[in-house]
Amino acid sequence: MGSISESLEYDTVLIGAGFGGYTMLPKLRKLGLRVKIFERGSGSGGVWYWNQYPGARVDSDSPAYQFFDKEIWEDFTFSERFPGFRELQRYFQYVEKKWDLRKDIEYHKNVTYAHWDPDSRRWRIGCSDGTETRCKWLFANVGFAAKEYKPYLKGSGDFQGDMFHTAHWPHHDVILEDKRIAVIGTGASGVQVIQEAGKVCKQLTVYQRTPNFCLPMRQRRLDPVEEQRKKANGVYEAAFKACENTSAGVPYENNGRKTFDDTSEEREALWNSLVQEGGFKFWVAGYADTNFDQKANDAAYDFWRRMVLKRIKDPEKARVLAPEIPPHPFGAKRPSLEQDYFEVLSQPNVDIIDLNELPIEEVNASGIRTAAGQVDVDLIVLATGFDGLTGGFMDIDLQGVDTRTLKQHWNDGVRTSMGVAVPGFPNLFFLFGPQAPSTFSNGPSCIQFQGRWFEKLVQRMLAEGIETLEPKNEAADRWVEKIRERWDTTLLPQGKISISVHRNLSFADVSHSWWNGSNIPGKKVQPLSWAGGLPSYMKMLDETLENDYQGWIVERGTTDI
Structure with a gap:
C-alpha cells in the first residue's frame, strides 16, 4: 500500500448525505473528531436527491419527517403536510447551511471499496475519482433504497x-x-x-x-x-416526543x-x-x-x-x-x-x-x-422498486478481517447484530439498514434514535480507549432468530405466493416483496426488518452498553491515526 496524504486521513467517514449522514456529522464533530461525508451525487438529500420523478413526495406526515432539533425546526416550516422532493431538497440545503456541514461534505465522491487493514486497524476507502482515504470508523449510511431493481425485459x-x-x-x-x-x-x-x-x-x-x-x-x-403557533404552544415538541414512544x-x-x-x-x-x-x-x-x-x-x-x-x-x-x-x-x-x-x-x-x-x-x-x-x-x-435495504451495500467492495466481502458473508442470508453492525467488520456501522426497524418505522425517527445511541457508543469508545468494536457471531445469530420469531407472530409470513413465468420474463409476487428480499431473483428470502417496534429495539440497543458491550468483541489500545 502506498503512502496516503494527510488530507485523506479522518477519524470517521460517513457514506451518504441523507438523513443518516446529516444526523451523525454534527454529533461526531462535537466529540472532536475529524469527519467527512462522501456523497456520490451532486447534492444532499439522499433518496430525495435521486428520486425526482413526477409526483415524488414523502408519505410521512409533517412534522414527523424532519430533524427533531429545535435549531432546525423553529425557523423552517414545510409548506405541505406531505412535502414533495423539491421542498425536501431545499430543506436539506437549509440544514446544511444551518449546521455548517458543507465544509465536511465531498460531493461527486462515489465509494467503490472499503477494506479493513488489520495492521493499522483502519478502513481504507477507495473512490471512483482514484483517491484512497483512511479512517477509524466507517458509517455506511447507504439507505434502504439505494439500489434500483430493473427486471429483465426481453427486447x-x-x-x-x-x-x-x-x-x-x-x-x-x-x-x-x-x-x-x-x-x-x-x-x-x-x-x-x-x-x-x-x-x-x-x-x-x-x-x-x-x-x-x-x-x-x-x-x-x-x-x-398556524404552524408557528403550534411550535410556540409545544405541539411540535409533543409530536417529536410521541415518536419516541410509538412502534412506528x-x-x-x-x-x-x-x-x-x-x-x-x-x-x-x-x-x-x-x-x-x-x-x-x-x-x-x-x-x-x-x-x-x-x-x-x-x-x-x-x-x-x-x-x-x-x-x-x-x-x-x-x-x-x-x-x-x-x-x-x-x-x-x-x-x-x-x-x-x-x-x-x-x-x-x-x-x-x-x-x-x-x-x-x-x-x-x-x-x-x-x-x-x-x-x-x-x-x-x-416503477419496479429496489433491492431494498441490502442493495446499496452490494455496490461497494466491502472487505472485512478475513478479506471476504460483505456480499460473500451474506451469501447465505443477511446477518447483523441489532441492525447496526456485522461480525467480521470492525468499526463498520450503519443507520436505517437491514434488520433494524427500518421498514416498519418513520425514517427520521429511527435514524435519529439510532444516532443518539451511536453518539453514546463512540463517546464511550473514546473515553475507554477502545480501538475496535465488532459484533460476535453468536450475537448476530441470536438477532437473526429474534427477528424471525417476532416476524412469525404477525401475518407477514402468510401472504400468498403466485408466480407468473414467461420464457422471457418472470415476476414473483410475494406479499412482502422488498421487505423480505423476495422481489430480487436469487436473493435469499428472509425478514429484513425488526417488526417489534422502535421502543423495544432502542431498549435492546441501550442494554448492550449497560451490560458492558454485551455481544461485542472489544479491542483496546492507544493507536492513533
Missing part, C-alpha cells in the same frame, strides 16, 4: 422511445403531455407517477403485478402562521383494542374517521390485532375494498385493483398513499393490465407486447 434495448427508472429520473423536465406512456409497477413511485401522468398524457397503460392497497393521503397546504416512530399508535371488541357500527365509525384523517392512520392507528389476527385483517380489508369500489366505475378495473380475495393480508405489503389514484385509473385514457394474467412477452421498438396484444408507447416508466 428493452430495441425500444426507440424514452425509458426511465423512477430512481434515476432525469434531472430535467420530461414532457408527459400528449404522450403515450407505460408505467410498469404500482408501488409508491408507480402510484405517484400514474397520478401525474394520467391527467395530461394521451394514453396511459399501467402494468400491475400486485394491487396496491392505497390509503387516502389527504394532502393539504400548511398555514405558516410516528405521533400515533394503535388504539389498544381488538377488532371484534367493538360493534360493527363502532368499527365503521373508527375506520371512517381514520380514513378522513388520512395518511397511515387507518393502517397504524386502528385496532391492535389487525396485523396479527386473520379475521381482524379480513375485516379491515373488507372496509378498504368497499371504500375503494365506490371510486371505481369500471367493473373490470375494479376486479384488478380491489379483488374480492386479497393476494396478501392488508399491511403485509406497505400501502401507498394516494390523492386521486383510483379516479385517474378510472379515466378512459388509462388502461390497466394484470401481469399475473398477461405477462409482458417483450419490449420492442415501438412499445410493449403481451398476450393481449401490442401497446405502442413513447415513454416507458420503470
Whole structure:
C-alpha cells in the first residue's frame, strides 16, 4: 500500500448525505473528531436527491419527517403536510447551511471499496475519482433504497422511445403531455407517477403485478402562521416526543383494542374517521390485532375494498385493483398513499393490465407486447422498486478481517447484530439498514434514535480507549432468530405466493416483496426488518452498553491515526 496524504486521513467517514449522514456529522464533530461525508451525487438529500420523478413526495406526515432539533425546526416550516422532493431538497440545503456541514461534505465522491487493514486497524476507502482515504470508523449510511431493481425485459434495448427508472429520473423536465406512456409497477413511485401522468398524457397503460392497497393521503397546504403557533404552544415538541414512544416512530399508535371488541357500527365509525384523517392512520392507528389476527385483517380489508369500489366505475378495473380475495393480508405489503389514484385509473385514457394474467412477452421498438396484444408507447416508466435495504451495500467492495466481502458473508442470508453492525467488520456501522426497524418505522425517527445511541457508543469508545468494536457471531445469530420469531407472530409470513413465468420474463409476487428480499431473483428470502417496534429495539440497543458491550468483541489500545 502506498503512502496516503494527510488530507485523506479522518477519524470517521460517513457514506451518504441523507438523513443518516446529516444526523451523525454534527454529533461526531462535537466529540472532536475529524469527519467527512462522501456523497456520490451532486447534492444532499439522499433518496430525495435521486428520486425526482413526477409526483415524488414523502408519505410521512409533517412534522414527523424532519430533524427533531429545535435549531432546525423553529425557523423552517414545510409548506405541505406531505412535502414533495423539491421542498425536501431545499430543506436539506437549509440544514446544511444551518449546521455548517458543507465544509465536511465531498460531493461527486462515489465509494467503490472499503477494506479493513488489520495492521493499522483502519478502513481504507477507495473512490471512483482514484483517491484512497483512511479512517477509524466507517458509517455506511447507504439507505434502504439505494439500489434500483430493473427486471429483465426481453427486447428493452430495441425500444426507440424514452425509458426511465423512477430512481434515476432525469434531472430535467420530461414532457408527459400528449404522450403515450407505460408505467410498469404500482408501488409508491408507480402510484405517484400514474397520478401525474394520467391527467395530461394521451394514453396511459399501467402494468400491475400486485394491487396496491392505497390509503387516502389527504394532502393539504400548511398555514405558516398556524404552524408557528403550534411550535410556540409545544405541539411540535409533543409530536417529536410521541415518536419516541410509538412502534412506528410516528405521533400515533394503535388504539389498544381488538377488532371484534367493538360493534360493527363502532368499527365503521373508527375506520371512517381514520380514513378522513388520512395518511397511515387507518393502517397504524386502528385496532391492535389487525396485523396479527386473520379475521381482524379480513375485516379491515373488507372496509378498504368497499371504500375503494365506490371510486371505481369500471367493473373490470375494479376486479384488478380491489379483488374480492386479497393476494396478501392488508399491511403485509406497505400501502401507498394516494390523492386521486383510483379516479385517474378510472379515466378512459388509462388502461390497466394484470401481469399475473398477461405477462409482458417483450419490449420492442415501438412499445410493449403481451398476450393481449401490442401497446405502442413513447415513454416507458420503470416503477419496479429496489433491492431494498441490502442493495446499496452490494455496490461497494466491502472487505472485512478475513478479506471476504460483505456480499460473500451474506451469501447465505443477511446477518447483523441489532441492525447496526456485522461480525467480521470492525468499526463498520450503519443507520436505517437491514434488520433494524427500518421498514416498519418513520425514517427520521429511527435514524435519529439510532444516532443518539451511536453518539453514546463512540463517546464511550473514546473515553475507554477502545480501538475496535465488532459484533460476535453468536450475537448476530441470536438477532437473526429474534427477528424471525417476532416476524412469525404477525401475518407477514402468510401472504400468498403466485408466480407468473414467461420464457422471457418472470415476476414473483410475494406479499412482502422488498421487505423480505423476495422481489430480487436469487436473493435469499428472509425478514429484513425488526417488526417489534422502535421502543423495544432502542431498549435492546441501550442494554448492550449497560451490560458492558454485551455481544461485542472489544479491542483496546492507544493507536492513533
